[in-house]
Amino acid sequence: MSHLFRVGVIGAGRVGAVLAAGLRAAGHPVVAAAGESDASRRRAAELLPGVPLRKPSDVAREAELLLLTVPDDMLPNVVKVLADSGALHAGQVVAHTSGRHGLAVLAPAAAVGARVIALHPAMTFTGTSVDLERLHGCVFGLTAGADERAIAEGLVADLGGRVTWVPEEMRTLYHAGLAHGANHLVTLVSEAMGLLGAAGVDDPAGTLRPLLDAALDNALAHGDAALTGPIVRGDVQTVAAHLKDISANAPDTVPSYVAMAWATLDRAVTDGRLLPIRAQAIAGVLSAYGDRRVLSPRVESA
Numbered sequence: 438m439s440h441l442f443r444v445g446v447i448g449a450g451r452v453g454a455v456l457a458a459g460l461r462a463a464g465h466p467v468v469a470a471a472g473e474s475d476a477s478r479r480r481a482a483e484l485l486p487g488v489p490l491r492k493p494s495d496v497a498r499e500a501e502l503l504l505l506t507v508p509d510d511m512l513p514n515v516v517k518v519l520a521d522s523g524a525l526h527a528g529q530v531v532a533h534t535s536g537r538h539g540l541a542v543l544a545p546a547a548a549v550g551a552r553v554i555a556l557h558p559a560m561t562f563t564g565t566s567v568d569l570e571r572l573h574g575c576v577f578g579l580t581a582g583a584d585e586r587a588i589a590e591g592l593v594a595d596l597g598g599r600v601t602w603v604p605e606e607m608r609t610l611y612h613a614g615l616a617h618g619a620n621h622l623v624t625l626v627s628e629a630m631g632l633l634g635a636a637g638v639d640d641p642a643g644t645l646r647p648l649l650d651a652a653l654d655n656a657l658a659h660g661d662a663a664l665t666g667p668i669v670r671g672d673v674q675t676v677a678a679h680l681k682d683i684s685a686n687a688p689d690t691v692p693s694y695v696a697m698a699w700a701t702l703d704r705a706v707t708d709g710r711l712l713p714i715r716a717q718a719i720a721g722v723l724s725a726y727g728d729r730r731v732l733s734p735r736v737e738s739a
């Protein structure tokens with residue numbers, strides 16, 4: 438158990454309400470929250486019962502640990518306004534939960550002597566109590582100065598999470614990796630369900646689930662070596678047939694299928710599992726459906 442902080446949260450969004458509830462469950466008193474929309478008020482009532490809603494500057498004044506859980510693009514302005522108004526104070530811990538931002542965005546808080554931390558849960562939040570369970574084992578991407586590292590680690594431990602340290606200059610790349618994996622996966626799965634639905638399959642989600650569970654497990658364990666399917670087998674006619682029928686039935690899905698096929702092709706060759714000469718045949722098919730992109734030198738030299 439780390440030191441018990443008087444916690445304030447600006448605002449009571451999907452992440453703010455859940456993290457504050459998690460810290461409260463670990464013994465930290467949550468003294469105030471900010472949030473004006475109906476959604477934020479509802480989340481605060483459900484996840485932080487009894488916690489008063491105040492304006493942001495009042496929340497900041499009352500808090501020993503201030504969580505800034507506002508949209509990424511709002512964060513610079515929120516920090517500046519709080520610092521300019523004198524609502525932040527020396528020794529106070531100020532943490533945000535943005536993946537993209539590091540400590541630089543908290544410079545106005547650091548300038549008044551606050552102890553700043555970037556504390557990003559690598560998780561997708563619904564803003565309901567369901568998320569509380571997901572904090573256990575969730576990885577937090579942390580950036581902090583040497584003097585704040587123990588505080589940050591203590592907070593993550595209180596939330597039941599695990600720590601990964603992210604250098605300040607790598608925050609954006611770290612966040613891009615998470616977004617590419619998790620957000621684009623949602624698009625990919627939704628498109629896959631659409632194709633199965635168009636094919637008349639009764640239960641697209643139930644049909645995909647065992648396959649996708651296995652593919653995800655294998656990919657996380659083995660990376661590119663987990664790849665199966667027509668591209669790595671060099672089944673050029675199957676890829677051509679896919680594209681013909683996707684074009685006819687779900688043309689919106691063609692660009693992402695082609696983009697992912699190019700990337701898959703490249704990685705299968707680089708991995709040494711697909712001969713460049715066979716990759717060239719598939720590249721010929723893909724080229725008919727979009728701009729030809731540059732393949733790795735191994736494919737080009739075939």
Ligand SMILES: NC(=O)c1ccc[n+]([C@@H]2O[C@H](COP(=O)([O-])OP(=O)(O)OC[C@H]3O[C@@H](n4cnc5c(N)ncnc54)[C@H](OP(=O)(O)O)[C@@H]3O)[C@@H](O)[C@H]2O)c1
Nearest residue numbers: 448449450451452472473474477506507509534535561562
């Ligand atoms: N959602 C996720 O899965 C997730 C995961 C990891 C990290 N994050 C990060 O967590 C942060 C919050 O994301 P979120 O998804 O929780 O956002 P959200 O659900 O949209 O909630 C944003 C909160 O900030 C408040 N707010 C907006 N603009 C404000 C301003 N100018 N001043 C004061 N409060 C303001 C909102 O209040 P009103 O409702 O009254 O407008 C709301 O309570 C972001 O940095 C995001 O990158 C999100």
